[in-house]
Amino acid sequence: MTxxxxxPLTSFVEKTFVITEFELRKLRHDFTELVTRALxxxxxxxxxxxxxARNGAMHTGNIPYLDFIAPGILAxxxxxxxxxxxxxxxxxRDLGIVxxxxxxxxxxxxxxxxxxxSAGIRTxxxxxxxxxxxxxxxxxxxxxxxxxxxxLVIIILAATLFxxxxxxxxxxxxxxxxxxxxxxxxxMPLFFASNAxxxxxxxxxxxxxxxxxxxxxxxxxxxxxxMLADSTSTFGLSFDYLVILVTTTVLVLVGARxxxxxxx
Amino acid sequence: MAEVVLEIKNLTRRFxxxxxxxxxxxxxxxxxxxxxxxxxxxxxxTTIKMLTTLLPPTSGGARVAGFSITTQAVGVRRAIGYVPxxxxxxxxxxxxxxxxxxxxxxxxxxxxxxxxxxxxxxFMNLTADAKRLVAEYSGGMVRRLxxxxxxLHRPKVLFLDEPTVGLDPIARDAVWKHxxxxxxxxxxxxxxTTHYLEEAESHCDRIAIMHLGKLDALGTCQELEASLGxxxxxxxxxxxxxxxxxxxxNNFRAVSAERATAERLG
Numbered sequence: 417m418t419x420x421x422x423x424p425l426t427s428f429v430e431k432t433f434v435i436t437e438f439e440l441r442k443l444r445h446d447f448t449e450l451v452t453r454a455l456x457x458x459x460x461x462x463x464x465x466x467x468x469a470r471n472g473a474m475h476t477g478n479i480p481y482l483d484f485i486a487p488g489i490l491a492x493x494x495x496x497x498x499x500x501x502x503x504x505x506x507x508x509r510d511l512g513i514v515x516x517x518x519x520x521x522x523x524x525x526x527x528x529x530x531x532x533x534s535a536g537i538r539t540x541x542x543x544x545x546x547x548x549x550x551x552x553x554x555x556x557x558x559x560x561x562x563x564x565x566x567x568l569v570i571i572i573l574a575a576t577l578f579x580x581x582x583x584x585x586x587x588x589x590x591x592x593x594x595x596x597x598x599x600x601x602x603x604m605p606l607f608f609a610s611n612a613x614x615x616x617x618x619x620x621x622x623x624x625x626x627x628x629x630x631x632x633x634x635x636x637x638x639x640x641x642x643m644l645a646d647s648t649s650t651f652g653l654s655f656d657y658l659v660i661l662v663t664t665t666v667l668v669l670v671g672a673r674x675x676x677x678x679x680x
Numbered sequence: 681m682a683e684v685v686l687e688i689k690n691l692t693r694r695f696x697x698x699x700x701x702x703x704x705x706x707x708x709x710x711x712x713x714x715x716x717x718x719x720x721x722x723x724x725x726t727t728i729k730m731l732t733t734l735l736p737p738t739s740g741g742a743r744v745a746g747f748s749i750t751t752q753a754v755g756v757r758r759a760i761g762y763v764p765x766x767x768x769x770x771x772x773x774x775x776x777x778x779x780x781x782x783x784x785x786x787x788x789x790x791x792x793x794x795x796x797x798x799x800x801x802x803f804m805n806l807t808a809d810a811k812r813l814v815a816e817y818s819g820g821m822v823r824r825l826x827x828x829x830x831x832l833h834r835p836k837v838l839f840l841d842e843p844t845v846g847l848d849p850i851a852r853d854a855v856w857k858h859x860x861x862x863x864x865x866x867x868x869x870x871x872x873t874t875h876y877l878e879e880a881e882s883h884c885d886r887i888a889i890m891h892l893g894k895l896d897a898l899g900t901c902q903e904l905e906a907s908l909g910x911x912x913x914x915x916x917x918x919x920x921x922x923x924x925x926x927x928x929x930n931n932f933r934a935v936s937a938e939r940a941t942a943e944r945l946g
Binding site for chain 1: 765786
């Protein structure tokens, strides 16, 4: 046995990246997933977006509707990919992998956050797809390196947030069948009660209030601020970041607490 | 007096009104091969889950390699290896990668990692298949890889939950050969559950028979056979202590998981 003393924080960071690394190593064996995922944002932008832009049905101020929803669709596709991450966790539980990791000295929070980050990095492909479609549709994008870096970070954080949320749900429901049901029930309300495809100003008062409690709203606002050439933030970019970071931290802590349930 | 590496005292776990493990007390010496037997629902898996810190006991406790399972869980985790009954290696990684991740998670010194992994692969006779995806492995290879993975950090105690379930006789023999070698080379204590009496008979220093959560018999196979009078086999011993058990313990999920494991390995 080689038990050397390692500072808990160093160990936590190190182990988080070990988990992320191996989650990503699995990815190189399967690329079909990347292709099938591209379909959904394409449909939303090319069909839904085109129709609503043509009719002028949405009042999105001084930016065209397609420009308005491009970041919204990116946020949505990040949400949709990340929210089903819990399925993998349940699958690993049915196999016995979760039990083995939990019997190792790895900090629970590192197991949870490591998986979250890997979901974040996996989801980056959605950014590439939405940028490609936006170019095609003539959306005026902000190409400054700082803006692109921000978008990159926001995608990773948002996917970490929603995949950890998904993991928390998995810890409660524990079976794939129930998870699929709950996942479906959660994604649509999160999506519709946000500013992804229409401005919150159009919403009735109660829905507007709900949307302000929805982390996706802040993800969309942050993406809209950074992605578009001329867009102003509703809540301020730092506030968006604050909400995303605090929510993620809380979810990781809750997830770390609940994760051992999967071994019983 | 041999060093005691596992000391279980009044270990109890209840699920609602059902007592899965009832005041279990026993100790295991360093380097011993110890088999835990019992029919389905006897409490074997629940016992292993508590000893590996996956499930907190309702009352009582245990010390593994000197660490308390209730108050020093991380110490216990560093000192043990665990091979769950279900398949616990990742099919979408190679054999080598499955070992590398555990080398890193158990803080093996960087300069030793490669040597340890190479040694473990060699020991389990998997060197030639190290770069292949585990999804392509046979059942016996998967089990050997799992044992390699759980022993990379040279644990004092290796817990195995039905390590040979679903394997054909040849693969079972190979797994046992490696387990016995490991004890000989590294002094690893083996604590395992099994349904196969002949495995217990040929490999265990001592066995314990659990019945409805309670410890019913404990000793060497010879001692237990002799306790029933001359001419008795281990099978008679098992039937004597556990034979009257109703098949109450396993629910649908446990049974389907066991069958799925057998299918995946077979």
